[in-house]
Amino acid sequence: MDSRLLLIILDGVPWRNWRSLFGNLEGWVDSGDARVWRMRSVLPSISASCYASIHTGVTPAVHGSTGNANVFRLSVPDIFSEVRKSGGKTGAVTHSFWSEFFNRAPFDPVRDIEYDEPDSASINHGRFHTMAGYGHANQMTPSDADLFATLTMLSERFGLDYGILHTCTLDSMGHRFKHACEEMDHACAHMDETLAPYLSRWRSAGYEVIVTADHGQNDRGHHGGRSEDQQDFALYYFGDAPGPAADTLLRQTQLAPTILNRLGVPIPQSMTDEPFL
Numbered sequence: 001m002d003s004r005l006l007l008i009i010l011d012g013v014p015w016r017n018w019r020s021l022f023g024n025l026e027g028w029v030d031s032g033d034a035r036v037w038r039m040r041s042v043l044p045s046i047s048a049s050c051y052a053s054i055h056t057g058v059t060p061a062v063h064g065s066t067g068n069a070n071v072f073r074l075s076v077p078d079i080f081s082e083v084r085k086s087g088g089k090t091g092a093v094t095h096s097f098w099s100e101f102f103n104r105a106p107f108d109p110v111r112d113i114e115y116d117e118p119d120s121a122s123i124n125h126g127r128f129h130t131m132a133g134y135g136h137a138n139q140m141t142p143s144d145a146d147l148f149a150t151l152t153m154l155s156e157r158f159g160l161d162y163g164i165l166h167t168c169t170l171d172s173m174g175h176r177f178k179h180a181c182e183e184m185d186h187a188c189a190h191m192d193e194t195l196a197p198y199l200s201r202w203r204s205a206g207y208e209v210i211v212t213a214d215h216g217q218n219d220r221g222h223h224g225g226r227s228e229d230q231q232d233f234a235l236y237y238f239g240d241a242p243g244p245a246a247d248t249l250l251r252q253t254q255l256a257p258t259i260l261n262r263l264g265v266p267i268p269q270s271m272t273d274e275p276f277l
Contacts (some may be wrong), residue, residue, distance in 0.1 A: 001083075001086070001087075001088050001161045001263050001264055001265070002262070002263060002264025003208055003239075003262055003263060003264065004160070004161050004162070004206060004207050004208070004263075005161075005162055005163075005207060005208045005209070005210065005239075005259055005262055005263060006151065006155065006160075006162075006163045006164070006165070006202055006207045006208075006209050006210075007162075007163070007164045007165070007209075007210050007212075007259065008164075008165050008195070008209065008210065008211045008212070009051075009054070009094075009164065009165065009166040009167070009212060009213065009214055010167060010169075010170055010191060010211070010212070010213050011047060011166065011167060011168045011169075011170060011171035011172075011213060011214055011215075012047075012168070012170055012171025012172075012174050012175075012213065012214070012215060012216070012217050012223065013170050013171075013174075013188070013213040013216065013217075013233055013234075014179060014213075014216030014217050014218075014229050014230075014232065014233060015038055015216060015228070015229075015232040015233055015234055016179075016229075017170075017179060017184065017188050018036075018213075018233060018234035019036075019234060021184075021185060021188035021189055021192065022188060022189075022191075022192040023189065023192055024192045024193065024195070024196040024199075025192060025195075025196075025211065025234075025236050028199075028236075028238070029236070033238065034236050034237060034238045035236070035237050035243055035246070036234050036235065036236050036237075036246070037234070037235050037237075037243070037244065037246065037248055037249075037250050037276075038232055038233075038234065038235075038248075038249050038250065039212060039232070039233055039234070039235045039249075039250040039251070039252055039255075040228075040231045040232050040249060040250070040251060040252065041053075041214065041215040041216070041230075041231045041232075041233070041252045042059050042060055042252050042253065043059075043060070043225070043226055043231070044060065044066065044067060044224045044225065045215040045216070045223045045224055045225065045226075045230045045231045046067050046068060046215070046223065046224040047068055047097075047168075047171070047214055047215070048065050048067060048068045048070065048071050048097050048101075049065050049066060049067060050214035050215050050252065051065075051095075051097055051098060051101060051166070051214060052065040052074060052101055053252055053253055054214060054252060054255050054256065055078040055079050055080070055098075055101070055102060055256055056074060056076045056077065056078045056256060056270070056271070057253050057254070057255070057256030057257050057270065057271035057272075057273060058076055058253060058270055058271070058272075059253060062076065062270075063076050065101070067224075068097075071097050071100050071101065071105065072100065072101075072105050073100065073101065073102075073103075073104060073105040074101050074102065076270050077268040077270050077271070078101075078102055078122075078256065079162065079164075079256050079259055079260060080092075080102050080103075080122040080123050080162075081102070081121060081122055082260055082265050082266065082267075082268060083161060083162045083260070083263060083265055084120065084121050084122060084124075085121075085265075085266075086263075086264075086265045086266070088161035088162055088263065088265070089124050089125070089158055089159060089160050089161050089162075090120075090122070090123050090124050090125070090160065090161070090162050090163070091123070091124060091125040091126070091151070091154040091155065091158065091160040091162070091163040091164070092123050092125075092126050092127070092128070092163065092164050092165075092166075093126075093127045093128075093147050093150045093151045093154065093163075093164070093165045093166070094126075094128060094129075094164060094165065094166035095128065095129060095130070095131065095166055095168060096109075096112070096113075096128045096129065096130045098123075098128070098164070098166060099112050099123065099126055099128050102122050102123060103120065103122045103123045103126065107128070107130065109130060109132075112126070112128060113127075113128050113129075113130075114126065114127050114128070116158075124158070124160075125154045125158050125160070127150050127154070129141075129142050131168060131172075134172070136175070136176055139168075139169070139172040139173065139176070140172075141167070141168050141169045141172055142167075144167050144169055144191060144194050144195075145194050147165055147167050148165065148194065148195060148198045149198075151163055151165045151198075152198055152201060152202070155202070155205065155207070156205070161263065162259070162263060166214075169187070169191065170184075170187055170188060170191060171217070173187050174217045174221050175217075175221045175222075176221070177221070178219060178220060178221045179217060179218075179219060179221070180219060195211070199211070199238065203238055208237070208238060208239035208240075208241075208262060209237075209238040209239070210235060210236070210237055210238075210255075210259070211235075211236040211238075212233060212234065212235040212236065212255075213233035213234070214233075215230060215231060215233065216228075216229050216230050216231060216232050216233050217229065217230065218230050235250060235255075237277065239262070239277070241262060241277040242277070243276060243277050244276055248276070250276055251273060253271075253273045254273040254274065254275065254276050256271055257271040257273055257274070257275045258275040258276050258277050260275075261275040261277065262275075262277055
């Protein structure tokens with residue numbers, strides 16, 4: 001591996017909330033320790049479809065996941081598979097959809113909620129949550145502090161070359177409270193404060209870090225369709241690689257080849273977008 005990288009996905013955060021409510025992230029942008037760009041999700045801008053595109057670099061029309069009810073083991077190359085082909089170690093602390101997409105499906109909670117598989121062709125070290133029973137009145141989301149600590153444990157215990165963390169907390173709260181409200185202001189600020197010490201720790205450990213979302217949300221707490229508030233979010237990069245101009249609009253399908261490029265892993269032919277780093 002040319003470098004090591006952690007990808008942090010905060011589900012369902014629209015562009016305006018990133019830039020106005022995440023004070024620690026924005027402070028690092030002001031100091032020059034991070035850079036930020038606007039990224040636009042694929043369509044549909046629904047969670048499972050975006051997860052699959054983030055990691056495969058292809059659209060839902062190609063990978064086949066057209067929504068949250070259509071989750072299966074994908075057949076196209078992805079970040080995990082390509083890192084493993086190059087001998088790297090991978091880890092994931094995410095919703096169980098990621099395990100189904102990139103390791104095995106259907107998800108068996110007893111077998112798959114936690115595993116360490118050094119010889120896996122995909123995810124070596126997985127810690128997953130299902131959010132079983134999720135609804136408007138009960139988010140069923142784990143504590144983000146626990147998720148950040150778990151990814152840190154995996155990276156330090158196993159020497160991950162590539163790791164991903166995904167949390168649905170802000171997406172779930174957005175569906176419940178919508179975005180222009182006191183509850184979301186506090187939730188975003190709390191997430192920013194919880195994340196910040198781990199960002200410093202990961203950087204000190206030698207990781208490049210990308211913090212971003214899978215999609216946005218509109219004022220009614222919805223996403224899935226075409227509009228800037230549903231599709232657009234921020235991408236923060238902590239690392240030394242040259243990048244595009246600050247006003248460049250990035251495409252979500254650029255993320256997978258960019259990560260592989262930073263790791264020094266060959267980019268498969270299926271990922272046709274150019275890396276932005």
